[in-house]
Amino acid sequence: SITQTQKNTPSKVKLLDGKYLPYSLIVNTFEQVESTSSRLKIIAYTSELFLEVLRTSPEDLSTVAYLCINRLGPDYEGLELGLGESLIIKSLAEATGRTQAQIKTDYRDLGDLGEIAMKSRNKQPTMFKPKPLSINVVFKNLEEIAKTTGASSQNKKIGIIKRMLTACEGPEAKFLVRSLEGKLRIGLAEKSVLTALAQAFVAWESEKFGKKSSEVDVSNAEVIIRDVHCQIPNYGLIIDTAIKDGVFNVPEKCKLTAGVPLKPMLAKPTKSVSEILDRFGGEVFTCEYKYDGERAQVHLQPDGTIKVYSRNMEDMTQRYPDLLAGGTKFAKEDVKSYILDCEAVAWDRQQKKILPFQVLSTRKRKDVEAGEVKVQICLFAFDVLYLNGESLLKESLTSRREILKSHFITNEGQFSFAQYMDSSNVDEIQTFLDQSVKDSCEGLMIKVLNGEESGYEPSKRSRNWLKLKKDYLAGVGDSLDLVVLGAYYGRGKRTNAYGAYLLGCYNSETEEYETICKIGTGFSDEILESLYNQLKLTIITAPKSYFSYDKGNNTQPDVWFEPSMVWEVLTADLSLSPIYKAGIDQLGKGISLRFPRFIRIRDDKGIEDATTSEQVVSFYQRQASVQNNQD
């Protein structure tokens, strides 16, 4: 651990009242980051910021890191910002003395409330200079806004926002407003923040000990921080440990723990059994049923508490009171703590079989009372990641499977192991695939069984896990998860609902939503009505500056939405399009879906978990017709 006396590099930062980091410090970095698209520069600017914070006020580094990724804490704590447009417009009007109508007019031109906040502020004459904002005050206020609920919450929130806006100087208002919206959008990806943290720690420790850091140190530290973050996605814990014990000791001190969700491993799509054999060649692999429900990461803590986390690490425990009543019943007595990776599926008690996803989705998501549950849930466990205080991530799948079978007890209709078959025979795999569909599954998951490649890779879309979805074999091999951006009014029968919607995929490089199709098929009348009622509340005055869409009058939707909802969509195939923008950065032309069909709302996915433009391009390129042409 770090105990030696240090040589301090003098910091350039001027603390407010001699102790608080000024908000302008982080805003300057945001401006630098926004001005470039070079990832290396973005990382360099951010790590310089982190280093300054380490030199002057290390206890504030996790606050600074959270502001950089525009969050208020770990995802699993569930504290979220993301205020609606109308509240921000109202606060802006009150803080600047402009009318809401004026602000809306500007918004139609600019599409960015942050810019408008900055411009309005600069025009506003001030009688006296309020105290400059500190990073701590901004963060505390954001937390308070996120926590404020109840009758007078709107006015309270406006009050806090107004106070902050009045104290903003220069570009501060721009970034403050974007933070309030929950979307900083300066091109600062979480990956870059993690890399910058590692670099800042190495530089800081070298300064302290008066030695030079090598490139090896830096890249080791980057791997450490990224790996630990996948297992413990909590900046506070990681940063505090690195400050106290040194960055290279973080893996020893910050380990996988029951009660802290890890980012789940993801699979790559495949289109055929033969593609699987090509991919896995001589390797030994297994085929498992791909259950059609919701991912459930189940944790048993040593004190007996059970927690269930979603694919997005949201705490879903209160959704399953019926399942969890009875505590540790899935495990044998010698099991004191565990983390299981499972799929929660609706179960028919009479017929003793799996029910379709649509039935599962009728269960309430929050505040479920065990007595009121009508749809029974069965958990299908397919992996064990942690047992009795030990991480199993590096074990082979064969050995994790043995541990699962020897320490847990199945109980029909409540807890089972995922069905599997180990074979590399095409006919056998085909038969197993057909069987999985007869048993109400979506298809198969194919996984490497032995050796290092079969370890569990948190957060990674790995080529060691493939998904083979029966319904999509004829199409592009997978469904797409797309964000709802706008809607077109219905005609005839559909006058009280929208008739069609505009969808987009997510470009994670530019942080833009790129339009991909107009969709009007696959909806029942009930769904159309409920979508209308939900989505009309999210209408925005103008398309956001981060929407990439065709500006022609005939293609634009009648209304635009604050992006909030993700839909799973099926398509016959993908084609190049003069109107849609998906993948335009990579291909020079946009891609669109042919015959898109709505399947379901994906409320376990956030808008940034939508299918990326990069994935759309790879679906397009793998399409048989395109491949033939290229040949």
Ligand code: ATP
């Ligand atoms: P993405 O599209 O980003 O891959 P997704 O959640 O849409 O994520 P799917 O295409 O549905 O992923 O495929 C992976 C999902 O399948 C897992 O997240 C899990 O919920 C589910 N699943 C069902 N059975 C299994 C299994 N045996 N092994 C792993 N995952 C399974």
